[in-house]
Amino acid sequence: xxxxxxxxxxxxxxxxxxxxxxxxxxxxxxxxxxxxxxxxxxxxxxxxxxxxxxxxxxxxxxxxxxxxxxxxxxxxxxxxxxxxxxxxxxxxxxxxxxxxxxxxxxxxxxxxxxxxxxxxxxxxxxxxxxxxxxxxxxxxxxxxxxxxxxxxxxxxxxxxxxxxxxxxxxxxxxxxxxxxxxxxxxxxxxxxxxxxxxxxxxxxxxxxxxxxxxxxxxxxxxxxxxxxxxxxxxxxxxxxxxxxxxxxxxxxxxxxxxxxxxxxxxxxxxxxxxxxxxxxxxxxxxxxxxxxxxxxxxxxxxxxxxxxxxxxxxxxxxxxxxxxxxxxxxxxxxxxxxxxxxxxxxxxxxxxxxxxxxxxxxxxxx
Amino acid sequence: xxxxxxxxxxxxxxxxxxxxxxxxxxxxxxxxxxxxxxxxxxxxxxxxxxxxxxxxxxxxxxxxxxxxxxxxxxxxxxxxxxxxxxxxxxxxxxxxxxxxxxxxxxxxxxxxxxxxxxxxxxxxxxxxxxxxxxxxxxxxxxxxxxxxxxxxxxxxxxxxxxxxxxxxxxxxxxxxxxxxxxxxxxxxxxxxxxxxxxxxxxxxxxxxxxxxxxxxxxxxxxxxxxxxxxxxxxxxxxxxxxxxxxxx
Numbered sequence: 001x002x003x004x005x006x007x008x009x010x011x012x013x014x015x016x017x018x019x020x021x022x023x024x025x026x027x028x029x030x031x032x033x034x035x036x037x038x039x040x041x042x043x044x045x046x047x048x049x050x051x052x053x054x055x056x057x058x059x060x061x062x063x064x065x066x067x068x069x070x071x072x073x074x075x076x077x078x079x080x081x082x083x084x085x086x087x088x089x090x091x092x093x094x095x096x097x098x099x100x101x102x103x104x105x106x107x108x109x110x111x112x113x114x115x116x117x118x119x120x121x122x123x124x125x126x127x128x129x130x131x132x133x134x135x136x137x138x139x140x141x142x143x144x145x146x147x148x149x150x151x152x153x154x155x156x157x158x159x160x161x162x163x164x165x166x167x168x169x170x171x172x173x174x175x176x177x178x179x180x181x182x183x184x185x186x187x188x189x190x191x192x193x194x195x196x197x198x199x200x201x202x203x204x205x206x207x208x209x210x211x212x213x214x215x216x217x218x219x220x221x222x223x224x225x226x227x228x229x230x231x232x233x234x235x236x237x238x239x240x241x242x243x244x245x246x247x248x249x250x251x252x253x254x255x256x257x258x259x260x261x262x263x264x265x266x267x268x269x270x271x272x273x274x275x276x277x278x279x280x281x282x283x284x285x286x287x288x289x290x291x292x293x294x295x296x297x298x299x300x301x302x303x304x305x306x307x308x309x310x311x312x313x314x315x316x317x318x319x320x321x322x323x324x325x326x327x328x329x330x331x332x333x334x335x336x337x338x339x340x341x342x343x344x345x346x347x348x349x350x351x352x353x354x355x356x357x358x359x360x361x362x363x364x365x366x
Numbered sequence: 367x368x369x370x371x372x373x374x375x376x377x378x379x380x381x382x383x384x385x386x387x388x389x390x391x392x393x394x395x396x397x398x399x400x401x402x403x404x405x406x407x408x409x410x411x412x413x414x415x416x417x418x419x420x421x422x423x424x425x426x427x428x429x430x431x432x433x434x435x436x437x438x439x440x441x442x443x444x445x446x447x448x449x450x451x452x453x454x455x456x457x458x459x460x461x462x463x464x465x466x467x468x469x470x471x472x473x474x475x476x477x478x479x480x481x482x483x484x485x486x487x488x489x490x491x492x493x494x495x496x497x498x499x500x501x502x503x504x505x506x507x508x509x510x511x512x513x514x515x516x517x518x519x520x521x522x523x524x525x526x527x528x529x530x531x532x533x534x535x536x537x538x539x540x541x542x543x544x545x546x547x548x549x550x551x552x553x554x555x556x557x558x559x560x561x562x563x564x565x566x567x568x569x570x571x572x573x574x575x576x577x578x579x580x581x582x583x584x585x586x587x588x589x590x591x592x593x594x595x596x597x598x599x600x601x602x603x604x605x606x607x608x609x610x611x612x613x614x
Contacts, residue, residue: 006470201452208448
């Protein structure tokens with residue numbers, strides 16, 4: 001046991017003296033959180049909307065003032081004819097246009113239907129669709145308020161974004177960032193650390209010594225285990241205090257699941273280190289094989305439900321997907337262990353499986 | 367007659383159809399400096415790995431430091447030291463940290479490590495560098511330090527795998543002084559090398575060719591028997607007819 005402690009101490013020396021790696025380890029989550037939290041937002045805001053109000057009656061004015069008071073649009077009113085519209089779009093002066101025909105108010109009162117025209121820049125379909133939705137919602141809300149009763153029974157959808165009342169777009173990515181960071185740090189750095197011993201030739205000396213090989217692996221994994229837990233804490237704290245995310249779930253449960261996932265990633269790192277004797281290859285393998293699937297298959301960048309079924313099946317092999325779901329459930333939805341025990345079991349099973357293979361292969365490659 | 371610390375009888379290692387080590391037999395006496403020579407691919411490294419407890423022989427017997435190579439590998443490991451070609455030191459650890467690490471790995475207690483490491487550092491003249499990273503040391507110092515670390519726990523046998531690669535002749539000479547000192551202190555030195563002049567420094571040498579030991583004697587006797595002037599000639603004559611070349 002004393003030997004193990006000696007080894008662990010050496011490993012900590014290695015980690016802390018490698019400034020660059022430390023920077024990546026702790027800088028990466030901070031950068032990602034800031035990027036995702038503030039700069040990149042999947043919400044569409046500040047859309048330049050050109051309104052041509054040809055009716056100028058009570059209704060159109062009220063709708064327009066509602067639109068102005070929402071955060072989404074930068075409104076500029078012009079009286080422009082159809083022909084000039086295209087020029088305005090091309091010039092980039094507006095990304096959307098709303099046109100009230102001059103019979104708007106009358107149509108509304110007398111015939112019950114009053115068309116308005118919404119024109120959007122279809123070259124970015126996502127934005128276009130969102131614009132249409134926003135405008136339609138505002139108009140329908142207006143309609144429901146003022147004319148709803150006249151139409152008799154009407155089903156008015158009340159929209160609530162569960163677990164995320166403010167429609168805060170940043171929430172989704174925090175579990176994703178956690179999974180990604182832990183995956184990269186644990187897998188890549190652990191595997192590189194082990195392979196480094198092989199490259200340096202010190203591994204040979206260790207094997208000739210009375211030091212048991214399995215303890216080499218344990219000793220190498222422990223500093224990264226500790227640092228990853230620290231990392232996770234930092235991400236959590238940033239999420240709560242910088243981004244204002246509310247942690248609804250049981251914090252110890254959160255830590256337990258994260259530690260489990262960290263061990264899964266460490267096992268993966270061990271497995272990768274068995275496959276190669278070159279640090280570069282180890283790093284490449286870890287990043288390419290681990291990072292890409294984590295980004296694609298966890299569903300935090302792109303929803304899994306949108307993917308073709310074979311992809312969805314493949315995603316079940318990616319440990320990060322299970323962890324991501326657990327974190328979402330516990331942290332954002334506040335669910336307890338009863339809801340995530342299945343995923344925990346899967347993750348635990350994967351860990352045991354990976355560890356067994358990694359240890360077996362380690363013994364025989366020497 | 368001093369005792370044998372290494373005894374091999376018909377030691378063999380087979381990889382599938384390939385006989386890397388083909389029934390070699392020899393023994394090494396305590397305190398001896400034993401040179402283990404051979405061309406690349408002759409089976410030297412494979413043989414040494416078996417003696418270090420790194421791999422199991424396919425057949426044959428071997429007793430190292432009194433322990434059986436099949437059943438007592440852990441005991442063997444505790445009683446030997448090893449210095450690899452790449453010097454086996456951690457460049458981003460200090461001199462003292464390296465010494466303390468290996469001392470700890472071999473199960474030495476803190477106090478012994480501390481006293482011995484300070485004595486060692488002083489002897490090597492590395493006191494001003496003791497807290498510096500090993501990576502900053504010149505090659506010759508690293509080599510001497512690596513050897514000292516290999517014998518730090520006072521093993522019965524120390525295995526040196528081409529320990530003087532890339533080092534100038536003066537430093538090599540100094541290195542061999544250290545080897546002599548260890549040998550005089552009762553540590554048996556088992557060394558492989560490509561430098562034929564170093565072969566002269568050994569008490570006895572063996573030459574492996576194609577997995578077999580083709581010669582085993584003192585340098586003087588070998589030169590006499592083969593009518594050679596230098597050890598290089600000895601080596602050429604023995605290894606010339608080799609069928610294998612290059613590292614397998």
